[in-house]
Amino acid sequence: MPLTGKYEIPQSVLSRTVGDETILLNLETSTYHSLNGVAGRFWSLILEGKSLGEVETTLLAEYAVDSAQLETDLKELCAELEKLSLLKLVV
Amino acid sequence: MTFQYQLWGYRINSEFDLGELDPVCGDATSHGDLDVRRAEDEEWIRQRGAVLLEDRHENGEVSFACWKRGDGYVAQFPGVCSFLILPDEMRVEIAPGPGLGKAATAHMVLDHAIPRLLTLKPGHIVLHASAIAMEGHVVAVLGISGQGKSTLAAWLASQGHPVLTDDCLVLRWDEEEQEWLAQPSYESVRLWPDSVDALGINKAELREFAEHSPKMRTGKEAQLHFATEGAPLRGCFALVGEEGKKSKHKGPPAVCQLPVKEAFVALMGSVFRLDAENEQINRREFEVMTRLTERVRFWSLAYERKYDWLPDVQRAMIDALQSGSDE
Numbered sequence: 001m002p003l004t005g006k007y008e009i010p011q012s013v014l015s016r017t018v019g020d021e022t023i024l025l026n027l028e029t030s031t032y033h034s035l036n037g038v039a040g041r042f043w044s045l046i047l048e049g050k051s052l053g054e055v056e057t058t059l060l061a062e063y064a065v066d067s068a069q070l071e072t073d074l075k076e077l078c079a080e081l082e083k084l085s086l087l088k089l090v091v
Numbered sequence: 092m093t094f095q096y097q098l099w100g101y102r103i104n105s106e107f108d109l110g111e112l113d114p115v116c117g118d119a120t121s122h123g124d125l126d127v128r129r130a131e132d133e134e135w136i137r138q139r140g141a142v143l144l145e146d147r148h149e150n151g152e153v154s155f156a157c158w159k160r161g162d163g164y165v166a167q168f169p170g171v172c173s174f175l176i177l178p179d180e181m182r183v184e185i186a187p188g189p190g191l192g193k194a195a196t197a198h199m200v201l202d203h204a205i206p207r208l209l210t211l212k213p214g215h216i217v218l219h220a221s222a223i224a225m226e227g228h229v230v231a232v233l234g235i236s237g238q239g240k241s242t243l244a245a246w247l248a249s250q251g252h253p254v255l256t257d258d259c260l261v262l263r264w265d266e267e268e269q270e271w272l273a274q275p276s277y278e279s280v281r282l283w284p285d286s287v288d289a290l291g292i293n294k295a296e297l298r299e300f301a302e303h304s305p306k307m308r309t310g311k312e313a314q315l316h317f318a319t320e321g322a323p324l325r326g327c328f329a330l331v332g333e334e335g336k337k338s339k340h341k342g343p344p345a346v347c348q349l350p351v352k353e354a355f356v357a358l359m360g361s362v363f364r365l366d367a368e369n370e371q372i373n374r375r376e377f378e379v380m381t382r383l384t385e386r387v388r389f390w391s392l393a394y395e396r397k398y399d400w401l402p403d404v405q406r407a408m409i410d411a412l413q414s415g416s417d418e
Contacts, residue, residue, distance in 0.1 A: 014374060016381040021351040023384075025377045027370050032359065034352035 234330030289398035354389035
């Protein structure tokens with residue numbers, strides 16, 4: 001079953017992609033994080049305003065990855081980013 | 092009496108003799124004036140506020156603390172001096188501690204107060220780093236105090252590579268060229284006695300660094316080369332080692348390209364900073380650091396702290412600059 005929901009990036013989070021890595025700064029905690037590979041691409045799609053379902057569809061088209069595995073990975077990634085206050089579930 | 096100097100593109104008007112700089116007169120200034128004066132109300136400056144940042148010596152004593160005061164910040168070095176830093180007014184006010192001598196005053200103003208003021212100015216960022224011109228590039232060496240930035244800079248200067256600074260690198264954004272320009276500082280380096288001996292510098296070629304410090308200054312008197320022009324920063328070597336500890340590295344020096352995040356972390360750890368909680372400053376720093384990681388190549392540099400290895404360190408740095416590949 002495809003993923004549902006939509007995330008947004010809080011205003012207190014800055015990001016920039018340099019080479020293959022996306023660097024994130026959480027202004028509220030003054031902490032830095034980095035994402036690379038599929039996680040970096042996930043971030044760029046969220047930045048574009050895509051829903052989680054749209055993100056999943058795009059990543060399945062772009063990467064040779066098993067659908068069930070991708071869903072599990074995306075859920076874990078969203079939970080981790082939410083825990084770090086880097087993502088906020090809006091819908 | 093007011094002394095006038097030229098440094099980092101600014102005309103410094105100082106009530107204090109900043110001996111490391113050559114006095115200038117006239118209107119030679121590209122970015123404006125920066126005033127250094129004695130504080131009118133020293134007690135007001137010394138009065139402790141809500142601390143934003145604090146550093147400590149190994150024995151736990153506070154070595155540096157800063158807090159907001161009026162439109163600026165106070166940077167306090169307990170037992171040494173306190174500064175009121177006013178970036179909007181381009182002014183530094185000093186409340187000297189007891190017995191602060193001429194050499195120490197110059198050191199505190201040039202190496203602590205003015206860098207912290209400039210790093211608050213848009214278009215500037217100031218790093219704890221030495222910088223050297225090598226192979227047609229300016230490269231920075233990032234590292235904490237005691238990791239050997241000055242010794243390495245002095246060695247490279249003695250080998251004909253002009254030094255821009257041994258400890259405090261001011262970078263200025265060049266809007267026209269869309270590049271970060273490394274700015275030359277004053278023409279001296281600070282060395283511990285063992286470095287002086289290892290580099291074969293005569294006592295006659297040394298000057299006082301700061302009263303009560305065993306460190307000494309030297310420069311052109313020891314035939315060290317210094318850069319007089321700014322140039323784009325092209326590479327950064329981050330010295331490997333833990334705070335307060337020497338590198339555990341043994342054998343020939345090792346240079347490895349750094350991934351973006353590690354380059355970013357090395358840069359963030361090297362910034363002169365007064366206020367880590369100010370959102371506007373954090374946004375600006377993030378922008379600057381990401382721009383730098385896009386344009387500058389980064390390596391880690393691990394070397395055994397034995398002076399015999401310095402020629403090999405020099406070779407390893409040049410090889411990295413020429414190849415850009417992992418070494």
